[in-house]
Amino acid sequence: MTKVGVIGLGMMGWTHLDCYARRDDVQVVAVSDKDPERLSGKQRAGGNIEGQAQGGFVLESAQLYDEGLDLIANTLVDLVDVCLPTPLHVDYAIAALEAGKHVMVEKPVARTASEAQRLVEVAEQSPGLSMPGMCMRFWPGWDWLKRVIGEGRYGAPLSAHFHRVTSHPGGSFYRNGSQCGGALLDLHVHDTDFVKHCFGMPEAVFSRGYSHITSEPDHIMTQYLYGEGPMVSAEGGWTMCDGFGFQMRYTVNFERATAIYDLAQNEPLRVIESGKDPQPIELAPGMGYEYEIAYLIECVATNQAPITVSIRDAAESMQIVEAEKRSMAEGQPVTISPH
Numbered sequence: 006m007t008k009v010g011v012i013g014l015g016m017m018g019w020t021h022l023d024c025y026a027r028r029d030d031v032q033v034v035a036v037s038d039k040d041p042e043r044l045s046g047k048q049r050a051g052g053n054i055e056g057q058a059q060g061g062f063v064l065e066s067a068q069l070y071d072e073g074l075d076l077i078a079n080t081l082v083d084l085v086d087v088c089l090p091t092p093l094h095v096d097y098a099i100a101a102l103e104a105g106k107h108v109m110v111e112k113p114v115a116r117t118a119s120e121a122q123r124l125v126e127v128a129e130q131s132p133g134l135s136m137p138g139m140c141m142r143f144w145p146g147w148d149w150l151k152r153v154i155g156e157g158r159y160g161a162p163l164s165a166h167f168h169r170v171t172s173h174p175g176g177s178f179y180r181n182g183s184q185c186g187g188a189l190l191d192l193h194v195h196d197t198d199f200v201k202h203c204f205g206m207p208e209a210v211f212s213r214g215y216s217h218i219t220s221e222p223d224h225i226m227t228q229y230l231y232g233e234g235p236m237v238s239a240e241g242g243w244t245m246c247d248g249f250g251f252q253m254r255y256t257v258n259f260e261r262a263t264a265i266y267d268l269a270q271n272e273p274l275r276v277i278e279s280g281k282d283p284q285p286i287e288l289a290p291g292m293g294y295e296y297e298i299a300y301l302i303e304c305v306a307t308n309q310a311p312i313t314v315s316i317r318d319a320a321e322s323m324q325i326v327e328a329e330k331r332s333m334a335e336g337q338p339v340t341i342s343p344h
Contacts (some may be wrong), residue, residue, distance in 0.1 A: 007305050008081050010035035012097060013075035013088035014043040017111050017138070021086050022062035024298045031302060033062060034081045037070040044069055077101050084109065090108030090178055091185060092116045095124045102131040107148050107305050109298075111138040113194050114319040116186060118327050121320035127318040135310040135321035136301050141199045143300065146266045146274045149286060150257060153264070159276070160260025165203070167196040167239040171251040173218050174243065180219060187221025189214070190326055193241030197329070198322035200229050200237055202314075202332060208232055209340045210325060212332040217244045227329050230338060 009025055011018055011033060025031045042048035046064045070076045077085055077100050085101035087094055087110040096160060098110040108128070108156055114137045115121035124317035128135040141147050144324070154162055169192060185191045200207070207229040214225030224242030231237065266274040273285035289296070297314075304311050332339040 007031050007083050007302055008034045009084045009086060010037070010076045010079060010082035011086045011088060012037045012076055013090075013111075014038040014040070015088060015090075017087035018086075019062070020294050021088060021109075021138075024134055025296045027295070028299070028302065030306070034068050035070060035076045035079050036064060037067045037073045037076040039071055041071070042338075044071060046211055050313075071099050071331075074100060077104050077106065083107060085299075087111060092190070097118050098124055098135070099127045100148040102127055102133050102135060105133055105299075107133045108135040109138060110135070112140075112198075112319065113186065113190050113323060113326075114316060115323065116184075116190075118320060118323040121316075122321045125317050125320045126279055130197035131301075133303075134304055134308075135316050136304070137314060137316055138294075138297060139195070139198050139202075139314045139319060139322070140293035140297050141195045142202050142314050144294070145287075145288040145291065145296075146268070147199060147255075147293070148296075149200075149274065149288065150255065150266075152201050154257075159262035159264075159278075162204075162235045163258045164236040165200075165238075165255065165257040165258060167199065167255045169193065169239075169241045169247075169253050170224075170245055171243050172245045172247050172249045173223075179243075182216070182219030182221035183223070185219065187219045187223050188217065188241055188243040189222035189225050189330060190323075193222075193225055193227075193239065193329075194322060194326050196239040196241055197227070198238060198319070198326050201318070201322055201325060204229070204234060204237060205229060206321065207237070207325065207341055209338045210329050210332050211338040212329040213336075214242075214329075214333045215244075220341075222330055222333055225329060225333060227278065229325075260295060274307055 025033050038044045069279045084107040086099045094110050095115045096109050101108045209230040212227040214222040217223045224244045226240045229237040252269045257264045275283045277283045328339045
């Protein structure tokens with residue numbers, strides 16, 4: 006039985022609590038938030054995707070702390086799940102690792118790539134396991150895409166486009182670019198990381214974008230340049246008008262097929278091959294959060310370091326995101342230098 010402490014009761018904190026509450030091999034023994042309204046349960050964040058932050062956990066069943074460092078000091082806690090605002094991720098994750106805990110830290114793992122590298126250096130020297138919350142690597146449909154690319158099932162990928170846009174989530178944190186990093190860092194990083202997961206580090210990026218709500222990029226379109234490899238692009242932003250909803254989809258063209266998945270349209274993932282009817286692909290139910298947490302709990306139970314995604318992976322994806330921001334500012338491609 007893995008005993009968990011969750012720090013931060015925002016949207017992702019509650020989403021993770023829901024996932025833990027559905028498991029019989031996990032017990033959430035401690036929860037922390039500095040906001041007394043949140044810690045008492047009087048105020049609760051909602052999600053921007055149906056199924057997030059449903060409130061399936063009873064706060065009174067855990068020890069409650071107004072300071073995350075006190076939760077980390079609780080000897081009952083095996084795994085610390087850091088769901089705080091982005092600029093606090095590194096310090097609390099490092100404190101937990103230095104206390105001998107296992108750590109899950111929500112994305113983005115840091116506000117800057119250099120801060121993320123500081124976490125990498127501690128994580129790779131710590132006895133506790135650590136993993137970032139890069140949920141798209143585990144999301145039904147996206148995990149299928151990674152698998153068929155690796156298998157070469159439909160031949161080599163020729164092109165891939167990823168699309169993730171929504172209305173602004175509101176709130177003071179998401180309006181403060183210096184805190185959240187704009188949609189580039191808080192939302193688009195999912196697709197940047199998944200592109201890297203499927204195709205490796207790009208040689209360069211070429212981005213266009215704009216700021217509209219925060220001081221940071223709020224809508225961005227990027228080409229990931231792979232030399233002789235596939236043509237890959239992604240669009241992400243949170244500048245759509247209120248009521249637009251949330252869109253998350255991809256189109257990938259292979260040598261022998263085209264794969265299309267649009268989560269917002271509630272349509273099945275489809276594969277189209279020449280001369281055949283479109284083939285729907287059956288996917289596992291649910292969202293990526295429950296699968297990433299299940300994976301980490303299994304890693305903890307077997308004392309095996311996560312390989313599907315690591316803190317180093319998250320830091321490298323942030324390196325790409327920062328190159329995208331620079332490309333947007335300079336209006337030209339930016340080479341990705343090996344770290």
